[in-house]
Amino acid sequence: MEQQRISDQIAESLMAKIAEGELKPGERLPAERALASRLGVSRPSLREAIQKLNSKGLLETRRGGGTYIREGIEPSFVDPLLAILKELPESRFDVLEIRHALEGSAAYYAALRSSESDKANIRRKFETMIGKHGIGDPMDEARADAEFHLSIVEASHNLVLLHVMRGLFTLLMSSISHNLEKLYTLPRVFQPLSNQHRRLMEAVLEGDPERARQAAQAHLTFVEESLQQIFRQLASNREHLRELN
Amino acid sequence: MEQQRISDQIAESLMAKIAEGELKPGERLPAERALASRLGVSRPSLREAIQKLNSKGLLETRRGGGTYIREGIEPSFVDPLLAILKELPESRFDVLEIRHALEGSAAYYAALRSSESDKANIRRKFETMIGKHGIGDPMDEARADAEFHLSIVEASHNLVLLHVMRGLFTLLMSSISHNLEKLYTLPRVFQPLSNQHRRLMEAVLEGDPERARQAAQAHLTFVEESLQQIFRQLASNREHLRELN
DNA sequence: CTTTTTAAATTGGTAATACCAATACTCGGA
DNA sequence: TCCGAGTATTGGTATTACCAATTTAAAAAG
Numbered sequence: 262m263e264q265q266r267i268s269d270q271i272a273e274s275l276m277a278k279i280a281e282g283e284l285k286p287g288e289r290l291p292a293e294r295a296l297a298s299r300l301g302v303s304r305p306s307l308r309e310a311i312q313k314l315n316s317k318g319l320l321e322t323r324r325g326g327g328t329y330i331r332e333g334i335e336p337s338f339v340d341p342l343l344a345i346l347k348e349l350p351e352s353r354f355d356v357l358e359i360r361h362a363l364e365g366s367a368a369y370y371a372a373l374r375s376s377e378s379d380k381a382n383i384r385r386k387f388e389t390m391i392g393k394h395g396i397g398d399p400m401d402e403a404r405a406d407a408e409f410h411l412s413i414v415e416a417s418h419n420l421v422l423l424h425v426m427r428g429l430f431t432l433l434m435s436s437i438s439h440n441l442e443k444l445y446t447l448p449r450v451f452q453p454l455s456n457q458h459r460r461l462m463e464a465v466l467e468g469d470p471e472r473a474r475q476a477a478q479a480h481l482t483f484v485e486e487s488l489q490q491i492f493r494q495l496a497s498n499r500e501h502l503r504e505l506n
Numbered sequence: 507m508e509q510q511r512i513s514d515q516i517a518e519s520l521m522a523k524i525a526e527g528e529l530k531p532g533e534r535l536p537a538e539r540a541l542a543s544r545l546g547v548s549r550p551s552l553r554e555a556i557q558k559l560n561s562k563g564l565l566e567t568r569r570g571g572g573t574y575i576r577e578g579i580e581p582s583f584v585d586p587l588l589a590i591l592k593e594l595p596e597s598r599f600d601v602l603e604i605r606h607a608l609e610g611s612a613a614y615y616a617a618l619r620s621s622e623s624d625k626a627n628i629r630r631k632f633e634t635m636i637g638k639h640g641i642g643d644p645m646d647e648a649r650a651d652a653e654f655h656l657s658i659v660e661a662s663h664n665l666v667l668l669h670v671m672r673g674l675f676t677l678l679m680s681s682i683s684h685n686l687e688k689l690y691t692l693p694r695v696f697q698p699l700s701n702q703h704r705r706l707m708e709a710v711l712e713g714d715p716e717r718a719r720q721a722a723q724a725h726l727t728f729v730e731e732s733l734q735q736i737f738r739q740l741a742s743n744r745e746h747l748r749e750l751n
Numbered sequence: 752c753t754t755t756t757t758a759a760a761t762t763g764g765t766a767a768t769a770c771c772a773a774t775a776c777t778c779g780g781a
Numbered sequence: 782t783c784c785g786a787g788t789a790t791t792g793g794t795a796t797t798a799c800c801a802a803t804t805t806a807a808a809a810a811g
Contacts, residue, residue, distance in 0.1 A: 266793070268557060280594065292762055303795040305550050308764090312513060312554045313561040324763050325803030355666040358611065366607040421600040421677070425670055432666070511764070537791055548766040553793090569792050570774030 267302055271310035274300075279319065279330060280420050282427075290320070290328040354485070356433050361481040363426060364410065367417045368473035372465045375416035380466050386412040387462050394451065399442030403434065406445075409458065413465060413477075443491045450487055457483060512547055516555035524564065524575060535565070535573040601678045602733070606726040608671060609655065612662045613718035617710045620661035625711050631657040632707050639696065644687030648679065654703065658710060658722075688736045695732055702728060 278284045290296065290311075297307040311328060314320045322328045371379070390405040407430045414426045434441075444450055457480040464473035523529045535541065535556075542552040556573060559565045567573045616624070635650040652675045659671045679686075689695055702725040709718035 268793090272561070277594065294762080305553070305796095306794060308550075309554055309557045311763095312558050316517075316558040316561060322763070323803080325761080325801070327762065327803090352665050355664040358615070358664055359608065359667050359670065362607045362611040363604065366603065370603070419600045419603055420594065421597055421674070422604050425604065425674075429666075513764090539791080550767090551765060554764095556792095567792070568774075570772070570790080572774090572791065 266309075268306050268309035268313070271300065271302065271307060272313045275310065275314060276319065280424075282415060282423060284330055286330050286332045288330050290330065292327070353433075353436050354488075356429055356436070357481065357485045357488070360426075360429060360433075361478060361485065363422065363429075364413075364477040364481055365474040367414045367419070367422060367426070368461060368465055368477040369470045370417035370419060371413045372468050372470040372473040374418045375465060375468075379412075379416035383409070383412045383416060383462060383465060387458065390458070391455070394445070394455075399445045402445045403441045407434065413461070416465065444484070444487060453483060454480075511554075513551050513554035513558070516545065516547065516552060517558045520555065520559060521564065529575055531575050531577045533575050535575065537572070595681070598678070598681050598733070599730070601674050601681070602726065602730045605671075605674060605678075606723060606730070608667065608674075609659075609722040609726055610719040612659045612664070612667060612671070613706060613710060613722040614715045615662035615664060616658045617713050617715040617718040619663045620710060620713075624657075624661035628654070628657045628661060628707055628710060632703065635703070636700070639690070639700075644690045647690045648686045652679065658706070661710065682733070689729070689732060698728060699725075 275284070279286075284290070291299065293304055293307055293311070297304045300307065311320060311322065315322060319331055320328055321331045371383075375383070386405070386409040390402070390409045393402040393405045396402075411423070411426060411430065414423050417423075444454075457476065461473065461476040461480055464476050520529070524531075529535070536544065538549055538552055538556070542549045545552065556565060556567065560567055564576055565573055566576050616628075620628070631650070631654040635647070635654045638647045638650045641647075656668070656671060656675065659668050662668075689699075702721065706718065706721040706725060709721050
């Protein structure tokens with residue numbers, strides 16, 4: 262009675278992989294023949310599954326080119342927001358407030374649920390983030406920072422949370438990208454940041470939920486205050502310029 | 507130059523025939539082999555078209571039986587993320603975990619920042635929610651419940667938070683709609699819910715951030731546990747049915 | 752050495768065929 | 782008239798082959 266079409270099973274499994282982030286938007290799917298043999302199914306069955314996802318708008322197929330995962334899946338939460346943020350710069354801190362609430366929980370559940378591979382991934386992202394510092398590309402460093410935080414969110418094994426956080430990061434990146442370098446180049450800001458990241462990671466790796474939550478919240482409080490200072494400074498600079506006119 | 511897949515052409519033609527009434531709901535489609543040869547296409551191509559319409563909910567296929575045109579015409583969801591998460595039942599509790607983290611903050615900031623009109627709006631939504639109880643439409647009651655919570659989020663004056671929460675509510679509604687009535691019809695569940703709502707509202711109206719946060723979190727904890735119980739009970743019911751076979 | 756051209760490899764699209772499994776139907780027997 | 786077994790029908794899956802568009806890389810021209 263539990264007889265499910267295998268094309269449905271395939272479609273479900275692919276959707277799960279997209280939802281879990283194993284397959285990222287814009288990425289290319291393996292060729293049909295290769296994927297079919299890897300999944301141990303026939304090519305027609307795989308194609309039926311692909312057509313379904315295609316009609317749902319999750320995939321995009323170009324004849325002779327390949328099958329790609331459609332972009333614009335995350336913006337379902339974010340899309341209307343980009344317009345808002347352009348009109349209302351103050352809402353930058355709205356994003357930080359939400360991160361403050363969410364990252365604490367993410368760290369908490371990550372400490373509880375993370376598998377060994379999750380932990381290895383977090384460590385790897387931490388190392389690359391450290392390695393990016395001082396090379397001179399603040400945007401690259403910011404991306405590595407975001408990926409470190411997202412690796413913790415992934416380890417929380419909450420798919421909805423992962424999607425929301427991804428949306429928030431793209432939002433944050435696009436709204437304060439020009440001010441990010443300040444956050445990474447000032448030594449008296451970077452050193453505490455690095456320490457906070459390390460404490461957060463260690464709490465998660467050791468499986469201490471409460472400490473992880475506190476570490477995440479302390480980190481976000483610091484980021485929030487640092488950005489506040491930077492923006493205040495910029496504002497006062499603008500004031501000075503205005504006086505000079 | 508814009509070459510269309512013939513499976514798409516078939517799907518389109520079938521949809522047109524359904525729309526024009528040439529194929530009526532409940533009616534049976536010709537057998538795949540017959541229809542394929544009548545349309546002059548191969549069976550795999552026809553099958554791909556059928557799978558697409560199948561995943562859109564327009565057709566219903568029974569192995570060995572035949573393919574029928576579905577009676578109920580449901581509004582098809584366009585949101586890809588929604589489509590994904592609807593297929594993953596675990597995501598229900600993912601949403602609740604996030605609400606747990608976010609609604610506490612929303613209540614906190616609402617207590618700090620709400621204007622007089624915000625407070626009036628919250629009161630109004632609370633009254634309508636109470637008024638809906640016992641009339642017999644659980645879905646309507648659930649909607650009023652959601653609007654009450656959203657009125658508090660609005661009062662937090664965080665636009666990004668408002669958008670995220672709206673998305674989460676539609677997700678929650680669509681994923682547990684069939685189980686919602688249990689949450690509102692059982693008296694021993696409704697009474698505590700109502701009290702929690704009142705305490706949350708009072709804390710916000712009186713401008714007590716910490717109490718508001720605690721009230722929101724206590725409420726979510728209760729909802730989470732109640733839904734866990736309901737789902738566990740449903741699962742055990744299914745077990746019993748299975749034993750009877 | 753760079754640019755352009757061309758040919759081969761890769762990839763999705765379609766078709767034909769065979770066989771399996773579940774269902775529907777028919778016909779014979781009670 | 783009803784019921785049950787057998788058969789035909791129907792959807793599900795796999796295999797194979799070939800076509801068409803694209804991509805890639807090698808080769809040729811500058």
